[in-house]
Amino acid sequence: MTETLPAIGLTVRLAFVTTIMLFALGTPLAWWLATTRNRVKPFIEAVTALPLVLPPTVIGFYLLVLLNPQSPVGAFWVQITGDTLAFSFSGLVVASLIYSLPFMVQPLQTAFERVGRDHMEAAASLGAGRLDMFVSIVLPLSVRGFVTAGVLTFIHTVGEFGVVLMVGGNIPGRTRTLSIALFDHVETLHYDEAHVLAAGLVGVSFAVLAVVFLINRRYPVHAG
């Protein structure tokens, strides 16, 4: 158990930081995707969805290549923080941002698209500015989308394995997340500990998802 608690703390912290940062990055992107008529939209959508279909090993390998201290990105990072991106918490955050991006953007985009043009045109005709319109019309009508996006991003980051395995370096308390600790327990034949972690993950994930679906059912938000 001495190794389990730091792993839980680290995993929750990683999922939390990733979710907050993806709210900030994903909301404008999803809004743009929901409203634009630009011809490049399908290509941006495809890029956003790539982490869904690519094996984590592809992302992990490219991150190793991109983040190494000899590359421009890696060198810049070492210069400002004095630490390498790979094998660090920051590196895991970068990996998770990419890995969980579609889980944030897609529910938000769907929610924004559902708000519909009618509401916004009505608001515009009453003299609402773009920001005002977003805050007073779009946000309230997209609450469900935000809840779904946030929860999916969080849980998906908790369950991240392949990328962390490749760029993390398995450092206790810093990059050994729950899924890696579980993997180690299985590999070293400590099936008792593995059972505890695995059942815990199943239980928590189920509980969180069930709560989300319950909320969605009790507080339906219909637009239009």
Added chain:
Amino acid sequence: MKGIATVICAWALAVAALAPAAQAEEALVAVASNFAEPANALSEAFTHTTGHSVLISSGSTGRLYAQVVQGAPFDVFMAADAVRPARLEAEGLAIPGSTRTYATGRLALWVHAAGVEPPLRRLTTGHYRRLALANPDLAPYGAAAVQVLNRLDLADEAADRQVFGENIAQTFSFVATGNADLGFVALAQVNRPGRATAGQYDVIPAHWHAPIRQDAVLLLHGADNPAALAWLEFLTSPAAHDILAAYGYEPGA
């Protein structure tokens, strides 16, 4: 209907009886990742000499062991230690008496970007950012690396700078991509015949750690597979010894 069934049965029996005689056999071999490269070279020579072939599946010794316990269809297990094959024999998952040492591994300390200081000096002077080693709980080369650190009295100093690969192959990739500037790898990974390795490595003296005795064992699944039996024989043949030596392994007992 009965007639058709009889014909199908007879045909299936004929195929089953004739197939082994008519074509060369194939064995599925689980190989510790440090040995994947020489195993490929050995497999070419093996096919050339015997006509049989082997399919190689590589991973950490710990993982492969767990897979065998879970019923993976491997015919031969080539571990990076002597512990796991012995345990499989004791657990009745391997053929008793089939265990043999096929190689003794050597450790190397490797830097990918060569500098003025040789790798071992960088380790002792602490001139590195990250030290990669294989997970000592899973990989014998990782356990040997820890012994070396302890012997040099550097374990404490290295503690918060070390990163762990799940196996020696991943450890190699950490150094190869430059993410770790120093790493304990298998000599065979950096000493590959006909292929220059970037950077610089120091061979760790053999007496700095317990010998990395690598044992192979015939698994239950391969008991009746001629290719598996021939492969085990081949591993300790003079032809195999030459290939092993070229990769920086000492032959087994």
